[in-house]
Amino acid sequence: MLxxxxxxxxxxxxxxxxxxxxxxxxxxxxxxxxxGPNGSGKSTLSYILAGRDDYEITEGDILYDGKSILxxxxxxxxxxxxxxxxxxxxxxxxVATLEFLKTALNAQRRARGQDELKIPEILRxxxxxxxxxxxxxxxxxxxxxxxxxxxxxxxxxxxxxxLLEPKMCVLDETDSGLDIDALxxxxxxxxxxxxxxxxxxxxxxxxxxxxxxxxxxVHVLYRGRVIKTGGKELxxxxxEHGYADVIDEAA
Amino acid sequence: xxxxxKPPQTPAEEALVRSYGDVVGRLHxxxxxxxxxxxxxxxxxxxGLPTRRNEYWHYTDLRTRLRSFAGVAARPDRNVAVEAVNPxxxxxxxxxxxxxxxxxxxxxxxxxxxxxxxxxxxxNADGGCDVSAWVPDLKxxxxxxxxxxxxxxxxxxxxxxxxxxxxxxVRITNMMVGETPAFSAVRHLVSIGKCAKATFIQRNAAPLxxxxxxxxxTRLDIGEGAEVLWFVVHEGGKDAVDLSQIRVSLATDAKLTxxxxxxxxxxxxxxxxxxxxxxxxxxQLRGVNLLAGDSHTDITMVVDHxxxxxxxxxxxxxxxxxxxxxxxQGQIRVYREAQKTDAKMxxxxxxxxxxxxxxxxxxxxxxxxxxxxxxxATVTEIDSGYLFYLMSRGIPELEARGLLVKAxxxxxxxxxxxxxxxxxxxxxxxxxxxxxx
Ligand SMILES: Nc1ncnc2c1ncn2[C@@H]1O[C@H](COP(=O)(O)OP(=O)(O)O)[C@@H](O)[C@H]1O
Ligand SMILES: [Mg+2]
Numbered sequence: 001m002l003x004x005x006x007x008x009x010x011x012x013x014x015x016x017x018x019x020x021x022x023x024x025x026x027x028x029x030x031x032x033x034x035x036g037p038n039g040s041g042k043s044t045l046s047y048i049l050a051g052r053d054d055y056e057i058t059e060g061d062i063l064y065d066g067k068s069i070l071x072x073x074x075x076x077x078x079x080x081x082x083x084x085x086x087x088x089x090x091x092x093x094x095v096a097t098l099e100f101l102k103t104a105l106n107a108q109r110r111a112r113g114q115d116e117l118k119i120p121e122i123l124r125x126x127x128x129x130x131x132x133x134x135x136x137x138x139x140x141x142x143x144x145x146x147x148x149x150x151x152x153x154x155x156x157x158x159x160x161x162x163l164l165e166p167k168m169c170v171l172d173e174t175d176s177g178l179d180i181d182a183l184x185x186x187x188x189x190x191x192x193x194x195x196x197x198x199x200x201x202x203x204x205x206x207x208x209x210x211x212x213x214x215x216x217x218v219h220v221l222y223r224g225r226v227i228k229t230g231g232k233e234l235x236x237x238x239x240e241h242g243y244a245d246v247i248d249e250a251a
Numbered sequence: 252x253x254x255x256x257k258p259p260q261t262p263a264e265e266a267l268v269r270s271y272g273d274v275v276g277r278l279h280x281x282x283x284x285x286x287x288x289x290x291x292x293x294x295x296x297x298x299g300l301p302t303r304r305n306e307y308w309h310y311t312d313l314r315t316r317l318r319s320f321a322g323v324a325a326r327p328d329r330n331v332a333v334e335a336v337n338p339x340x341x342x343x344x345x346x347x348x349x350x351x352x353x354x355x356x357x358x359x360x361x362x363x364x365x366x367x368x369x370x371x372x373x374x375n376a377d378g379g380c381d382v383s384a385w386v387p388d389l390k391x392x393x394x395x396x397x398x399x400x401x402x403x404x405x406x407x408x409x410x411x412x413x414x415x416x417x418x419x420x421v422r423i424t425n426m427m428v429g430e431t432p433a434f435s436a437v438r439h440l441v442s443i444g445k446c447a448k449a450t451f452i453q454r455n456a457a458p459l460x461x462x463x464x465x466x467x468x469t470r471l472d473i474g475e476g477a478e479v480l481w482f483v484v485h486e487g488g489k490d491a492v493d494l495s496q497i498r499v500s501l502a503t504d505a506k507l508t509x510x511x512x513x514x515x516x517x518x519x520x521x522x523x524x525x526x527x528x529x530x531x532x533x534x535q536l537r538g539v540n541l542l543a544g545d546s547h548t549d550i551t552m553v554v555d556h557x558x559x560x561x562x563x564x565x566x567x568x569x570x571x572x573x574x575x576x577x578x579x580q581g582q583i584r585v586y587r588e589a590q591k592t593d594a595k596m597x598x599x600x601x602x603x604x605x606x607x608x609x610x611x612x613x614x615x616x617x618x619x620x621x622x623x624x625x626x627x628a629t630v631t632e633i634d635s636g637y638l639f640y641l642m643s644r645g646i647p648e649l650e651a652r653g654l655l656v657k658a659x660x661x662x663x664x665x666x667x668x669x670x671x672x673x674x675x676x677x678x679x680x681x682x683x684x685x686x687x688x
Contacts, residue, residue, distance in 0.1 A: 052643075074639060090640040092637050103646055160644060
């Protein structure tokens with residue numbers, strides 16, 4: 001479903017190379033985990049997948065369903081089924097959350113040639129998703145993410161994911177800022193979406209999340225490259241021993 | 252002393268004087284009113300249109316900007332008036348006081364609620380209705396008042412009784428109808444009794460493509476403890492000119508919230524002159540300037556805090572597209588006696604084009620020592636992080652930008668806390684963006 005081939009990317013503004021020859025394949029139905037020390041380029045990778053133009057691709061390609069997405073803007077990628085749950089969801093004052101959800105949902109439907117949904121149907125879907133994530137509807141009357149706690153923002157990201165029903169879900173440190181109970185709720189939300197034609201790329205620091213969302217593969221990202229790939233036992237190893245020996249081994 | 256040679260009359264100045272000559276015989280009024288008209292036109296003849304050398308007009312040089320002056324609009328036929336409904340307007344339920352081409356149509360007005368009295372100058376021109384009782388300063392600075400003194404054709408004298416609380420807003424419109432661009436001047440005198448409470452909507456509108464010229468001068472006296480919410484909405488055509496003024500005086504504990512929305516016109520200047528004259532009085536100004544094309548839009552405000560314990564806050568939000576230019580001159584004067592004045596002013600611009608611009612000129616003149624006064628001005632572009640977030644959810648770039656522009660002004664619209672008004676203003680915003688974005 002997703003194929004990243006020898007990807008090199010730099011920060012457009014100052015030319016610093018962050019992604020340095022990254023290879024990664026995620027198959028339909030697969031849950032792939034990416035782990036790695038702070039600053040290794042995990043969030044950068046997620047932004048590049050979503051199409052943020054702060055980064056310039058200098059080499060390599062990203063194939064989604066067999067086709068390169070490098071020429072697509074973020075909205076086109078989203079409409080094609082790509083979704084990024086942000087590590088730091090953006091607070092946007094003045095944009096009402098519900099209005100935003102409605103606009104996003106219908107924009108994607110339009111792009112796919114589907115009929116737009118009417119407000120009652122949208123409300124019904126939002127209510128259903130919110131209650132499964134134990135979110136208060138009152139929150140959704142507020143401006144987008146404004147004044148939400150860290151945990152509420154993460155839940156709101158998963159709420160959006162449920163509504164938009166993407167095929168390729170990238171979750172960037174969705175577990176940070178969540179307490180144990182919230183972690184369970186959010187993980188259940190993600191697990192409920194697991195299906196043979198949907199893939200996940202779960203970025204995390206901690207084994208903890210992977211106890212709830214059990215991965216099929218684990219990849220260690222370090223200095224912009226995948227330096228080791230393994231099964232879920234690799235996450236346990238990292239939890240116990242840290243990254244040092246994996247890094248040494250790769251060096 | 253050297254004799255300055257007067258610059259030659261511009262075509263607009265010539266046309267203005269000619270228009271006056273054409274119409275003066277048909278303008279209503281007592282001999283005294285007519286004398287005032289003549290004085291005003293003499294004043295304009297002598298000084299010409301104000302230029303940038305005049306501090307008050309520095310950012311809006313009328314001599315170069317006002318290229319022509321239209322003939323004075325005739326009273327339209329009643330059936331033309333009845334049919335002239337602006338398709339762009341989403342109506343808030345209101346008591347309507349309609350004017351067309353600057354003429355009041357008494358029989359098209361709604362029934363008045365208890366406590367509200369409205370008289371039209373045109374119905375009582377021989378002295379019965381004295382909207383003329385107040386004569387503006389005939390100074391080059393007060394060009395808008397002077398122009399009005401010369402040309403005003405009609406106007407309303409509105410009185411709200413003490414303690415009256417109006418449920419529905421009162422809407423005063425001046426709608427320009429007819430094929431040829433024309434000029435109209437109206438003048439209103441509004442007095443709000445003690446502890447009364449009401450909302451007014453003052454709206455200038457014209458067909459989208461028109462080049463009408465309008466002038467409205469409103470004097471609003473708000474009595475002790477009274478509370479007024481007043482909207483000024485300018486929706487002129489692409490080549491329209493509007494030069495208007497509102498003069499306010501606030502008695503003890505009186506409160507005015509003035510919302511100005513500029514969303515049209517080629518050359519617009521709205522002057523706001525406020526005398527915060529009673530202790531405990533509060534003046535709130537909110538301005539939304541939606542600027543596009545080659546338009547030039549100016550809000551010029553002078554607020555005098557004369558007595559202790561008064562407050563005022565001004566927040567102006569501007570969205571600038573194309574080659575549009577905007578101006579906010581905000582002058583706050585705090586008199587020596589006016590201790591404990593709390594006055595704040597903010598002007599924020601969302602600049603969406605390299606060719607557009609906005610000039611903010613805050614001016615604080617403070618003669619009291621125990622006051623809290625401040626001002627700030629910012630110019631920003633669309634936040635790329637916001638845009639990326641919205642687009643990453645599948646919202647196409649143009650639509651995402653539209654949402655963010657709306658968000659930029661939404662904050663001060665939502666402050667209104669009245670669903671009907673919020674909806675109506677957001678609707679105007681959507682229309683404007685659909686037409687110009
Ligand atoms: N837009 C940017 N501007 C400047 N530095 C950036 C930018 N994006 C990423 N970086 C830098 O790239 C490195 C990788 O960051 P990031 O992808 O956030 O790491 P991770 O998510 O793995 O902690 C860091 O050193 C970070 O400071
Ligand atoms: Mg990160």
